[in-house]
Amino acid sequence: MNRKLVMPGLWIGTILVVAVAAPVLGLPDPVKQDIARRLAGPMLGSPLGRDEFGRDVLSRLIWGARTSLAVAFASAFIAAAVGTALGMIGAWKRGWVEWMTVRSMDVVLCFPPILLALLVVTLLGPGAGTLILVLSILYIPGFVRVAYGEVLSMRANDYVEAVRALGAPTSRILLRTVLPNIAGPLLVQVSLCVAAAIVLESGLSFLGLGVVPPSPSWGLMIRGARTTMAQAPWLLLWPCGALTLTILGMNLFCDRLRDVVDPRTTSVRSRPRLIDRLVPGLLPGHDPARDAVLAVDGLTVGIATPRGVVKPVEGVGFHVREGETLAIVGESGSGKSLTATAILGLLPPVAQAIEGTARFAGRDLLSLDEEARRRLRGGELAMVFQDPMSSLNPVYRVGDQLVEAIRAHGSVSPEQARARALELFRKVGIADPDRRLDAFPHEMSGGMRQRVMIAMAIANNPRVLIADEPTTALDVTVQAQILTLLKDLQTDNGMALVFITHSLSVVAEIADRVCVMYAGQVVEDGPVGAVFHQPRHPYTRALLAATPEGDELPTGIGGVVPLPQEFPTGCRFAERCGFAIDTCRAAPVALREVDEGRRARCIRSDEMARLPEAVA
């Protein structure tokens, strides 16, 4: 059994065993009255005392558990059998059968449960049998829905199709193939129903409309103890406690079972462990970075995991000057986006920038406090994200979201802000801007939404704009428009643009300099022309070869980027590199200057320079 289930499992198990074993526990007769000992306190043979008729309370408590649990389990299992059958048949046959078995069940859900129960009790009279019938009816729709949904999603699965194609009869497929696979969700539903049934049974018994006296039941015990509440309040506490503890155990069991059966609902966020931020590295002395508006040096992002800190970004450094476009390029998993979000202080809670500096206008962004960083974000330092749909808040009009960005930086009246928003919409090429300001994100196309995002980013004339794959989620034709727009805006505003992408053709079109990242490190950087003409790192060379160019077929790069926890000690690309030699894998390779304004992280970079040109 799964470890998570042990505790609540033992809890419920103990209650069940005690209830089942009631006849052999040598308890006094739970219905035998002894008026002389009415409301007697604890005594020998009656550790919990006697009730208002002098009956033994402990015995009634345990026998009462038997009644409650018997009713609850019986109704849950009847509902499970009938409901599952109906749901499976409905999902398998579809058509009118589906309507009869699945849709028609929904009408039961139109009644508050206890009222439907009372309606039936009126006709059949109270009693355990009536309760089981009513509760079964109430819980059938739940099972129908679960079975129906699971079977529908399973029908599409290959193995069900395979069994079907082999000509197995329907009933056999449903019982042998489908049922075992939906057992998990059904089990969760059973335990939910048992918990709900215990509550409802005790409630009806409490009203005197459930289990018939003198049979012991927790609901009836509470009903009885209520009348003597002033003289003997403890009589109330026993059944209340027993009921609450049972339901608490049942609820806990349900929660845990759901986690085990359906890992999607399990919380995956591990609580971030406090990693002491190290003293920021010494001032970067590189000459080329001196006139840079943004200069990142030695940036390392750490994620605390149960197996230690992994570093998906390690020692990354680059710089960008005013009016310049730097492209950061690499495959998914190379750490490009994490680098960008770390600079703005937008890392997800589990990740932290643990080393390095990011100097912007003379200040280190990584050591600024959150309030100072907030003032810069959206002001002098702006960002555009990959997916414009999820990046816009779906419940507000785009104009309001833009106005909000304008008004976050400086006191602007709503009218002025609206006028500015209109101007920005024109600037990013949104047709009919006045009307578009009042649209919701879902009413716009992907390209339009990305234009809104760009308008928001440039709203306060940023000095640096970081665009994280802004065209990846868009159509090819729209991609080109967005690129042109960004380029034009840059020319107009003179801002520095950091453009993150995995596409080298985009780099060639937009960037002045390029920084190639692989497995959390910069492997090569330099002017676009020089790097593309004569790459000094095998990875860059492989990337270029993988880019479709004219009639030539691209050559893919074998293998995948290693996961951060599996980064090798030596060169991280060695495993996929055609030029790798043993020395590559021995020790970490340093990023070194290979030419004027060019760096590469390869021990054979000089030999790379003598290879024939990569791009015609």
Add this chain to the structure above:
Amino acid sequence: MNGKAAKWLARRIGGSLLLAFLVVTIVFFTLHLVPGDPAVLLLSTGGAAPSQEQVMRLRDKLGLDRPLIEQYWTFLSGIVQGDLGKSLQDDYPVASEIALRLPRTLELIFAAVIIGLAVGFPSGVKAAFGHGGWFDRIASGTAALLMAIPVFVVGTLLVLAFAVQLRWMPAGGFTPFSQDPVKHLTLLTLPALAIAKGLAATVFRMTKASVLDVMTRDHVRTARAKGLTPRRITMRHVVRNALSPVVTVVGLQIGTLLGGTVLVEYVFNWPGLSSPLIKAVEGRDYPMVAGIVLTISGLFLLINLIMDLLYAVLDPRVRP
């Protein structure tokens, strides 16, 4: 409102009316689906067989001798005109009894919903922002406990604590607001609290989960990238977006809440729909039970419709 929205609204209301019609039909046919003679069934309390004369009289009173379809039609047209028949016990019109007591039940429900939301929502937000902290732990533990204690147990324990032991307020009862507003509200407090407990716990859990989920969404990162203040991000981009799932959950809880009201009214002697309902179930007074079940189910459908509309107000994506 434009034409499209009106059409959408009409469709939603139409759907609810269809469900209401189904509910009425089921309540009618339940009486006839039960095996055996319904008249005999209703009269057989305590196991003793009813006399032939009694059965005849009841059959006549309920019109059971007429064709089923005619009975159904009488039942339906009666409901449309607000006539729910007469009580078998005292011949009093069911509709008049309901009209007298429904407002009191509604008041209790209204107070409970206000308390449940006022407690559950802010504490859920607070727990999400201090995820794993002391407040979150205490509140989550309390919510789990509240969900486990049945509503009538909470009610009974409240009576025991505040009325019997501490003697701070009466054990129950009712005073009209016009007679003594303070006493009226004092008497309202405990039952409303008892009914609200489940809603508060569920709203707390859902709010916390929803806020935690929204906090990780991309648009919140955008809001941060815009340089908005944490307060503004919390209120406008997290809490506002977290509302929709909470509304859904409130809608799902209403059925439980209405059922809980029946139990709590009984515990506190609140003269709402519960006491005639219980008396009617005990006395096998089918017209009275059917009338009250229909009223509360109708209320259930109505609240669900309102929740649906509210959901559309909150989330522009589901609007027509």
